Amino acid sequence: MTDPAAPNLREIKKRRTRAAIVAAAMNLFDEHGYDAVTVAAVAEAAEVGQRTLYRHFADKEDFLFAPDDELHHAMTRAAAAAPDDGTGLAVFVHAVRAAAEILEPQREMLVRRARVIARTPALQAREGLKQAALQQLFTDELVRRGHPPERARLVAGIGMTCAGEALARWLEDPDHGSLDEIIAGVEADAGTLGTPIHK
Amino acid sequence: MTDPAAPNLREIKKRRTRAAIVAAAMNLFDEHGYDAVTVAAVAEAAEVGQRTLYRHFADKEDFLFAPDDELHHAMTRAAAAAPDDGTGLAVFVHAVRAAAEILEPQREMLVRRARVIARTPALQAREGLKQAALQQLFTDELVRRGHPPERARLVAGIGMTCAGEALARWLEDPDHGSLDEIIAGVEADAGTLGTPIHK
DNA sequence: TGCCACATGGCAAACCGTGCCATTTGACTG
DNA sequence: CAGTCAAATGGCACGGTTTGCCATGTGGCA
Numbered sequence: 001m002t003d004p005a006a007p008n009l010r011e012i013k014k015r016r017t018r019a020a021i022v023a024a025a026m027n028l029f030d031e032h033g034y035d036a037v038t039v040a041a042v043a044e045a046a047e048v049g050q051r052t053l054y055r056h057f058a059d060k061e062d063f064l065f066a067p068d069d070e071l072h073h074a075m076t077r078a079a080a081a082a083p084d085d086g087t088g089l090a091v092f093v094h095a096v097r098a099a100a101e102i103l104e105p106q107r108e109m110l111v112r113r114a115r116v117i118a119r120t121p122a123l124q125a126r127e128g129l130k131q132a133a134l135q136q137l138f139t140d141e142l143v144r145r146g147h148p149p150e151r152a153r154l155v156a157g158i159g160m161t162c163a164g165e166a167l168a169r170w171l172e173d174p175d176h177g178s179l180d181e182i183i184a185g186v187e188a189d190a191g192t193l194g195t196p197i198h199k
Numbered sequence: 200m201t202d203p204a205a206p207n208l209r210e211i212k213k214r215r216t217r218a219a220i221v222a223a224a225m226n227l228f229d230e231h232g233y234d235a236v237t238v239a240a241v242a243e244a245a246e247v248g249q250r251t252l253y254r255h256f257a258d259k260e261d262f263l264f265a266p267d268d269e270l271h272h273a274m275t276r277a278a279a280a281a282p283d284d285g286t287g288l289a290v291f292v293h294a295v296r297a298a299a300e301i302l303e304p305q306r307e308m309l310v311r312r313a314r315v316i317a318r319t320p321a322l323q324a325r326e327g328l329k330q331a332a333l334q335q336l337f338t339d340e341l342v343r344r345g346h347p348p349e350r351a352r353l354v355a356g357i358g359m360t361c362a363g364e365a366l367a368r369w370l371e372d373p374d375h376g377s378l379d380e381i382i383a384g385v386e387a388d389a390g391t392l393g394t395p396i397h398k
Numbered sequence: 399t400g401c402c403a404c405a406t407g408g409c410a411a412a413c414c415g416t417g418c419c420a421t422t423t424g425a426c427t428g
Numbered sequence: 429c430a431g432t433c434a435a436a437t438g439g440c441a442c443g444g445t446t447t448g449c450c451a452t453g454t455g456g457c458a
Contacts (some may be wrong), residue, residue: 010455012303017405038444049407054446057314083416086395121328128327129320151388154364156366161356189350193357194390209424209435216436238414248438253415 020046025063034120074098092159135160219245224262233319273297291358334359
């Protein structure tokens with residue numbers, strides 16, 4: 001295993017290559033659209049061989065999605081570390097906080113990324129897959145805390161929806177309120193689900 | 200436009216070809232796994248030219264997913280026709296009923312299909328895309344009924360989760376109860392979200 | 399310095415999907 | 429019934445992604 005805590009010259013170069021690929025892909029995708037950019041173009045822009053792309057990333061889509069692994073792990077840890085409030089809701093709130101902490105300093109990049117994804121069905125599909133994995137993770141965490149599996153699945157699904165909605169509202173609003181306010185808003189909306197709307 | 204209500208000899212042959220492709224793909228995918236089956240193999244098994252596959256379906260994945268279009272339209276109609284109960288919940292119940300009505304007589308095929316999808320990440324991604332489209336549809340329907348857009352998005356997400364859970368429970372249980380019982384069960388579980396679990 | 403492991407790059411091949419063109423076959427008219 | 433037209437099909441070649449294999453170079457370490 002390559003130890004990430006041992007910044008060899010080798011490791012440094014490796015990361016530089018990775019970063020170059022991600023940056024090149026990001027720029028090209030944003031400018032010309034995902035489908036219009038060939039992997040050959042990415043390779044040239046990143047100044048690496050075409051074959052090297054596939055040594056760092058599983059496929060073309062991964063140029064955009066691989067960086068999310070860190071996020072996934074952070075949310076996993078946060079979910080596992082959340083206090084046991086009996087309802088399981090704390091799991092989601094903690095995960096959202098952890099996610100926001102990582103996403104906050106990258107808002108600008110995330111907006112570009114979201115733009116690319118929004119214009120490309122194949123990428124939306126991949127995004128959904130990522131969310132499904134996350135939801136499975138929450139389901140397992142809830143089961144581990146004693147929820148019956150079927151209920152865990154349902155709670156995880158609804159929790160994911162609320163968490164996603166919270167992050168969406170937080171990211172899309174230019175001058176957003178604090179994350180806590182947004183979470184409270186989502187909770188409030190979710191609490192009124194069965195009641196008639198009074199616009 | 201080809202009128203589906205005019206079963207020409209041409210139209211009949213066309214449908215026969217379509218069905219042959221779907222059946223051939225289904226069998227091959229189920230036996231060897233999606234990735235291990237080439238489109239050439241499907242073409243040979245269906246006794247059509249490889250080029251013809253792409254005149255009936257957008258891509259390899261569509262051999263499995265195109266049949267869902269009917270389901271999508273039925274759910275759309277049912278959602279639009281649902282009575283306005285003020286909360287929007289009727290929209291989901293009606294859509295689930297319509298879906299169940301179509302899926303019921305195909306349970307056996309659906310199980311095989313689910314097996315194939317479960318073993319293939321690419322197909323899971325596509326499945327997610329389909330659900331996202333459905334969710335967007337619910338969101339629009341709720342907005343049309345006067346819900347504020349943000350709340351509509353959240354309600355649609357949660358409703359989709361519950362509807363999906365209901366259909367999942369209904370399909371996976373060999374000797375399932377009535378659909379109404381299952382829907383009631385999901386509603387009950389959803390209603391206890393904020394309360395601690397008492398296993 | 400010299401050896402070894404690892405990262406890279408090039409090449410060829412398999413597979414998916416599409417544009418183009420020729421051929422077949424059903425539909426419709428007089 | 430024959431002739432014409434449109435639709436469906438099939439073959440071919442090409443561009444694009446992804447993988448296996450092998451050769452080359454570069455850093456790590458004794």
